[in-house]
Amino acid sequence: MTTKNIAANLITETAQAALAGCNSLRSIHDTAKKLITGKQLGLDFDPKRQNAFEMPTALLVCNVEEAIRSEFDQDAIRGFADSYKAGEPVEPLGVVAENGKLRVVTGFTRHAGLMLAIAEGADIKRVWVSQVEGGRAVEIVRQCVSNQQVPVSPLDLAEAYRELIDDHKFTVAGVAAAVHRKVSHVRKMLALVNVAPEVKEMVEKGQASVSTALAADKQCKANGEDTVVHMQEQLAKAQRNGSAKITAKSVGAPSALYGRKDLDVAAPVLVQLADQLEKALPFMATPESVKVELTLSGADLNLQDLAKALANIRAAVKSAQSGTEPAANVG
Structure with missing residues (x-):
């Protein structure tokens, strides 16, 4: 004789009455198991116990x-x-x-x-x-x-990931799946394993973030510089500025001096300048100097915004040419 299957979400009046008398997890667990065996309760209500x-x-x-x-x-x-x-x-x-x-x-x-x-x-x-x-x-x-x-800590996590890969044959993707993190996170932690001990110590002490340490290490290696010396200089600069941690703000790292708004404001004037230069330059000639004249109308654009935008762009260019840290953004 074949027993008829029951709906997974079945809960009979008998089951409701039986469960209503349960006042502990243990009693609900045991009662539900009996009700499922007796076909009074569907498998949606099958309780599970952790190990x-x-x-x-x-x-x-x-x-x-x-x-x-x-x-x-x-x-x-x-x-x-x-x-x-x-x-x-x-x-x-x-x-x-x-x-x-x-x-x-x-x-x-x-x-x-x-x-x-x-x-x-x-x-x-x-x-x-x-x-x-x-x-x-x-x-x-x-x-x-x-x-x-x-x-x-980041360093302990990095070593744990390294052990999984080196000693237990995990892949980077396998580690990411196992710890429920992104692959990029695992790669970032693994990269920390290879930085100098002095830089690791800075991360451990909270004097630099993982991202800051890795970015500095990558840049220094590309330029043939000593990462430890660079980081020590950056930390000293941060401390002189009253901070215990290396950040863009604490070391006075230059931020972008001009943005899309500056370019949008300056672009029409720069295009006009290019047109005037093209007209003023003799064909197939290389004069020592050329005089051009620009007529700017306040009705067509905000001259105050234009002045700020051009000042920001000029400051960025001069900073790049001199290699010095630029002044603050105008406006």
Whole structure:
């Protein structure tokens, strides 16, 4: 005898009545499973459980050398300790079961917070953990994308990506897919691996962004210059200007002195000038000087805007010719 299939979204009156008496996730889970077996509930209502277990803290073992981060945020550890003490929800630790022990492989900051709470007298006998399967590569990926983790520093993230590629045969696209980031992000982090240690230290200390460090390194290598010397000079300049970080503003990097508006305003006059020059130049001759006359009417254009636009363009040209930093944009 063939059992008739039921609709995935089926929920009978019997099921509604049974679920109405459930007041915990456990009871909803168990009741729904029975109702689905009894054809009173469709598969749309099939509850799923994560692979999480509440296990004795005494079984936990942790080797911080397996963490991708080189330093731990003490404020974050303090925060997790307080959360554990208060009985607040904390994301489960990722563990691997080995020889009767639970080796922590994700959530190292959370584990440090748990240990701090216990050291300060909290009576925490059990903690929620989830099983991580798939080996070291999966452990690294999980550390990179863990939902409740303290943000990993750019350098630690770069080294984690490098390990996935060098030791676990990931492609750049594979890393991007695994950590749910763009390929360009992964390439950017990987490029950071190859900059000089002194430049990495600046990034680590927050004295330069990843983008600033990589752009400077690329430019210096193209020009045959020393990236470290250049970055140290830029940092010194930023510090003289009262900033602790290299930015375009702090080092006085030139911004665009003229924009599309300046070109739009100046273009008609420049075209008129070109026409006058063409008329004034003798055919097939190269005179030493030519006199041209321009008649500009305020009725046809805003002479004040024109003066500003031409001043901005002139300043940019002079700056490029002299190699000095230009003055601020006019207007």
